[in-house]
Amino acid sequence: MKEYQILLNGETITYQLTYKYMKNIRMRVKDGMLFVSAPYGTPLEYIEKTIQTYQKRLLKQINAYQPYAQYCDHGYVLIFNQRYRIVLRDIGIKKCQFHHRDIYVYHRDIQTCIEKMCRQILHDYIEEKIIAYLAYDFDLDMPLIEIKKYKSRWGSCYYRDHRVSFHLGLIHLEKELIDYVILHELVHFLQPNHSALFYQEIAQRMPCYKEIQKRLKEKHT
Incomplete structure (x- = not known):
């Protein structure tokens, strides 16, 4: 893989080229x-x-791409599509705390701290939703819930193991x-x-799923 630059509509764009x-x-x-x-x-010449x-x-x-987070002091993170400002108060404790629309991080390893918090928030949200589905709709026992980092998918079902796995990046999206x-x-x-x-x-169960599916495809993992 090699990196090149090309001028597109007056804008210099860097691209990665791989021959296969x-x-x-x-x-x-x-x-x-x-x-x-x-x-x-x-x-x-032909490629360009x-x-x-x-x-x-x-x-x-x-140009439509915007990161879900910038893990630095006075950076930000999206949680359920709501933007929170990051405030670093390094006292050597791997802990985060919400203060209105700010997240105070008490350790210099900002990303690790925030992702740990987000993992728990997302797990709790998914668990609550699954419990509601199982109570009123699905005739299933509660599956094991896992939160992982995936590169190109939002979730997986391992029905033989009675287990569901979800991408941590879901925490940045709208609840719908x-x-x-x-x-x-x-x-x-x-x-x-x-x-x-x-x-x-x-x-x-979700008559408008095609519209939601379309919006989800526009998001990056």
């Missing part, structure tokens, strides 16, 4: 960075001409989007694949 055994050029934007894969032997052909769409995706992911994974206990029956089960 493939037939066509592929482009994707992840976390505000452009990644390009091209067949071995493709001239750089292809990028320029799709520059309007690519620039829109690149989180609720969809929770429902999605629970329905896998009824339908273990993504068949028409699976989405029928989703629609019975």
Whole structure:
């Protein structure tokens, strides 16, 4: 993988280029960075001409990216899509505390402290939602809930182990989007694949799921 720069609509963009055994050029934007894969032997001039052909769409995706957090003093973090300012008060204790719309962090390892807090907040929220679903809808025992960091998915259902796993990054999103992911994974206990029956089960419980699903796809993990 090599890094190059290209001028798109007067804006200098850095992109990562990887040559692979493939037939066509592929482009994707992840976390505000452009990644390009091209067949071995493709001239750089042709690759950049292809990028320029799709520059309007690519620039829109690149410029739309905003990090969910900046883990530094006077940085910020989004929790349930609400922005909280980070205030560092380093006294050597790995602890965080809310003060209105500020989060006071009492250790210099800001990210570790905040992620620990967010993990618990998200776990409690998901647990509460699942308990409600099981009480009024699903005929299931309470599954084991895990919170992990994933690169490209929001959740997973391990129905044979009676376990559900969720991406820590969900903490940054609106609760409506989180609720969809929770429902999605629970329905896998009824339908273990993504068949028409699976989405029928989703629609019975969340009729507007397609609109929510579309919004979720616009978010980065």
